[in-house]
Amino acid sequence: MTTTSAVISVRGLGKSFGKLEVLKGIDLDLMPGEVLGVIGPSGSGKSTLIRCLNMMEVPTAGEVRFQGRPVTPKFRGRGGAIGTGELRRKVGMVFQHFNLFPHLTVLGNITAGPTKVLGESRAEAEAHAMDLLGQVGLADKAKAYPAHLSGGQKQRVAIARSLAMRPEVLLLDEVTSALDPELVGEVLAVIRRLADTGMTMVLVTHEMGFAADVASRVLFMEGGRIAEEGSAEQILRNPTSERLRSFLSRFHS
Amino acid sequence: MTYHWDFYTVMQSFDLMLWGVWITFVYTLGSILIGIVVGAASCYARLSRFWWLRLISRSYQELFRCTPLLVQILWAYYALPMLLGISISNTTAGLLTLSLYVGSFYAEIFRGGILAVDKGQREASAAIGMSSVQSMRYIIMPQAIKNMLPAFINQSVIQLKNTSLLYAISIAELTYMTSVVTSESYRPLEAYSLAAVLYFAMLFPLTQIADHFERRMRRSD
Numbered sequence: 001m002t003t004t005s006a007v008i009s010v011r012g013l014g015k016s017f018g019k020l021e022v023l024k025g026i027d028l029d030l031m032p033g034e035v036l037g038v039i040g041p042s043g044s045g046k047s048t049l050i051r052c053l054n055m056m057e058v059p060t061a062g063e064v065r066f067q068g069r070p071v072t073p074k075f076r077g078r079g080g081a082i083g084t085g086e087l088r089r090k091v092g093m094v095f096q097h098f099n100l101f102p103h104l105t106v107l108g109n110i111t112a113g114p115t116k117v118l119g120e121s122r123a124e125a126e127a128h129a130m131d132l133l134g135q136v137g138l139a140d141k142a143k144a145y146p147a148h149l150s151g152g153q154k155q156r157v158a159i160a161r162s163l164a165m166r167p168e169v170l171l172l173d174e175v176t177s178a179l180d181p182e183l184v185g186e187v188l189a190v191i192r193r194l195a196d197t198g199m200t201m202v203l204v205t206h207e208m209g210f211a212a213d214v215a216s217r218v219l220f221m222e223g224g225r226i227a228e229e230g231s232a233e234q235i236l237r238n239p240t241s242e243r244l245r246s247f248l249s250r251f252h253s
Numbered sequence: 254m255t256y257h258w259d260f261y262t263v264m265q266s267f268d269l270m271l272w273g274v275w276i277t278f279v280y281t282l283g284s285i286l287i288g289i290v291v292g293a294a295s296c297y298a299r300l301s302r303f304w305w306l307r308l309i310s311r312s313y314q315e316l317f318r319c320t321p322l323l324v325q326i327l328w329a330y331y332a333l334p335m336l337l338g339i340s341i342s343n344t345t346a347g348l349l350t351l352s353l354y355v356g357s358f359y360a361e362i363f364r365g366g367i368l369a370v371d372k373g374q375r376e377a378s379a380a381i382g383m384s385s386v387q388s389m390r391y392i393i394m395p396q397a398i399k400n401m402l403p404a405f406i407n408q409s410v411i412q413l414k415n416t417s418l419l420y421a422i423s424i425a426e427l428t429y430m431t432s433v434v435t436s437e438s439y440r441p442l443e444a445y446s447l448a449a450v451l452y453f454a455m456l457f458p459l460t461q462i463a464d465h466f467e468r469r470m471r472r473s474d
Contacts, residue, residue, distance in 0.1 A: 093380040146473075
């Protein structure tokens with residue numbers, strides 16, 4: 001395995017909540033420009049896995065490396081290790097429930113990270129934010145508060161907020177699961193365009209059609225392990241194992 | 254029988270009542286400011302991961318919330334000096350007790366306000382690389398303050414009225430000064446009616462200003 005060129009590499013990753021073992025020894029390499037789809041039944045550990053990649057959950061076993069450097073759960077890394085502060089500047093995350101900051105305008109949400117964390121000037125951050133809002137089709141909502149946006153608009157703002165940090169990897173945790181069906185398309189379109197620009201992404205999703213369309217590689221997780229792994233074509237269109245076939249059949253019915 | 258209202262004698266001592274207003278104001282503001290510091294510290298201790306800090310903070314809060322303020326004031330002025338073998342002025346005893354009393358309520362108001370902020374907010378701010386201090390300052394606190402404002406104002410309004418209990422240890426706040434004016438003028442009805450009007454005149458504008466700020470903070474809803 002060419003671990004040296006992987007953006008994120010994971011070895012023997014385990015996570016337990018008390019006695020409940022959610023992840024049981026995950027090995028994974030995420031290559032630059034790759035769009036990795038993660039599918040599986042609920043409780044299979046998909047979300048926990050993606051949340052371990054930016055230390056939102058601290059693993060209880062194994063290790064995560066970012067560009068070859070070991071990741072520590074501390075804010076500041078020491079001795080070559082990368083802390084969560086730096087890691088999360090480079091690895092963005094978009095949440096199922098958007099988690100926009102309700103007391104800030106759309107523009108304020110997007111510029112908070114660049115101005116407070118990256119130390120960009122307000123003018124610089126706002127210009128970049130307006131550019132990003134244009135990309136997600138919400139330039140006219142810059143002054144609006146999150147409470148006045150639809151779910152799909154909120155999620156597009158949340159994506160813009162992550163992109164404002166100029167991340168090298170974007171983690172998307174079931175970003176369409178909380179949306180009304182008719183609003184899913186607008187969010188997927190934004191992700192599709194991101195994939196086309198070569199953004200490295202990990203995508204936990206229940207949208208099988210979308211995963212098939214946009215992911216360059218798909219993991220099927222079950223019981224805290226990677227049960228199957230391969231190209232989207234292989235996993236989603238020609239599943240070999242009975243478990244994966246039965247899982248997928250629930251989405252086709 | 255019709256009562257013959259006569260404010261003349263009371264109005265002659267109006268400057269005494271105004272002095273009472275001023276002292277009431279000073280004790281209210283002083284105890285609120287100290288109470289905020291004490292309350293914030295106690296709130297922080299309650300949210301700490303050290304059990305003994307939580308225990309100390311919790312004990313303080315329950316002690317002050319579950320005993321009457323008047324008893325606390327009298328205890329601090331009459332009993333505490335005997336216990337410590339030092340003399341405590343009524344100013345110190347009064348200000349200290351009022352501050353610790355209101356602080357115990359503020360602590361829970363602050364804690365409730367912070368805990369009411371969705372945990373996704375902390376995650377989202379962490380996810381863009383904010384430290385816990387930055388997250389607290391830019392994301393959590395602005396929302397928590399909005400949550401806690403109504404209860405905070407309410408408790409502060411009660412606090413101003415609670416200063417009237419300082420009467421018991423002869424502090425020259427409005428209620429005490431009203432009793433002085435009463436004993437000089439023999440006009441208790443006029444004097445206490447005027448005192449009520451003065452309390453109202455102090456508090457009503459404050460509640461209006463508070464409403465205004467609350468409305469402004471709700472712009473983002």
